[in-house]
Amino acid sequence: MEGSSVAGSQDGQIASPRRAPSQQRSRERVERMLAAASALIAEQGSDAMRMGEVAERAGVSIGSLYQFFADKRAIIWALAERYTAESQACIAAALAQVSDAEGLRRAFSELVDIYYGLFLAEPVMRDIWSGTQADKALRELELADSRANAEFLTAVLKRLRPAADPATLETTALLIWQMGEATMRLAISVGRKEGDDLVAAYKRIALRELLDQQAGPCNVG
Amino acid sequence: MEGSSVAGSQDGQIASPRRAPSQQRSRERVERMLAAASALIAEQGSDAMRMGEVAERAGVSIGSLYQFFADKRAIIWALAERYTAESQACIAAALAQVSDAEGLRRAFSELVDIYYGLFLAEPVMRDIWSGTQADKALRELELADSRANAEFLTAVLKRLRPAADPATLETTALLIWQMGEATMRLAISVGRKEGDDLVAAYKRIALRELLDQQAGPCNVG
DNA sequence: TTGCAAATGCGAGGATTACTCATGTTTGTG
């Protein structure tokens, strides 16, 4: 977010932070490193990605790699940050204009489709979010990302239902969002057809909840 | 499931399988290995668990460890299998007797509470299911487990709604279940109070869907 | 231009760790 394309890593203990590239030359090299890492993750998964291979493919030495990234996770983190920033902007744009129930229905449906497409199309994002995150820091980034995304949903709900309890709306939005991500993960790990069905079912369930917020269950006794 | 408490591992390539303990002595040693691994995972997480430390704490040599477990993941796999078997039995028992809507409501609610309690109380299960699964095989085990659990839910739904499309019921059950697991993961990674709220909200959403299966959205459009 | 400090680049080597294997020991069984 704040111009930090390079990160030190953390897992409770702080690893030595790294220099941010200040020259044009090194900025380009860092880009090549990230591109190489992205390609390797797409091919083999982040777990099988080797730092030496990243360096080789980027045309730099292993030492240069570690000049800008504190450790292996820092590279994955940097890539993840890019995706989250990108998708957050997309989500904010989709939900910003919503002012009524029908608008929410359309925007949410479209949003889910876009997200689903992203999951299907981006091997790197898929890998990073799909369980290869043996990493506390990454999980926390994911949680922060979920919260930020849910925030947009909360804002819409508050506009549509000003009388409702704000805390409840926040909980609902976070849950709906988290459920959506779980659905995506499930959907991409099963066949395409079953995945589509699952996403459609999620849409239905989520929309029912989002649009019918104030009512209790319908015909349950 | 079939008396196999010891597993070889796989990730596409099959690692050399290991001997199953046939003597009383070795069965006890294998138990000590699993207990040691469980304790270490509870303390530090499976990622930080060191094979040498497992062996040391179990009072066996590193060689003996590898006599019964093909690799590190095989130990985690074995522990995970125990938990899934245990929880599947629990779920089957809870849902077997359900024959009407009110019964489903009670059984499902109780089930979610039990599962939530399990997540909160079992550091090992939490660690294994909560993202430290940098492992394709484990994710597949989790998916198989989800399917098996959802199967019980599907069976109930089919009993309650014999007229409904079976494929739709299956999709719904799987999705509801996966959403539940996602909710648990989220709930244990936020504070206790927020976690409880999330679980409660999940219960409400899931039950609305489970009990109101055949109807469309209530007052939408 | 020149001098110099800071930034960048390099890769052999240190450190860690999962896992193997040759060898010795124990157990069940005819």
Added chain:
DNA sequence: CACAAACATGAGTAATCCTCGCATTTGCAA
């Protein structure tokens, strides 16, 4: 008791992440 199979051992191997001292390039002020 003999003997094969199961079990136990731990030093050694291989793979990999990351460090560190030193060489080179860049920006900039004198």
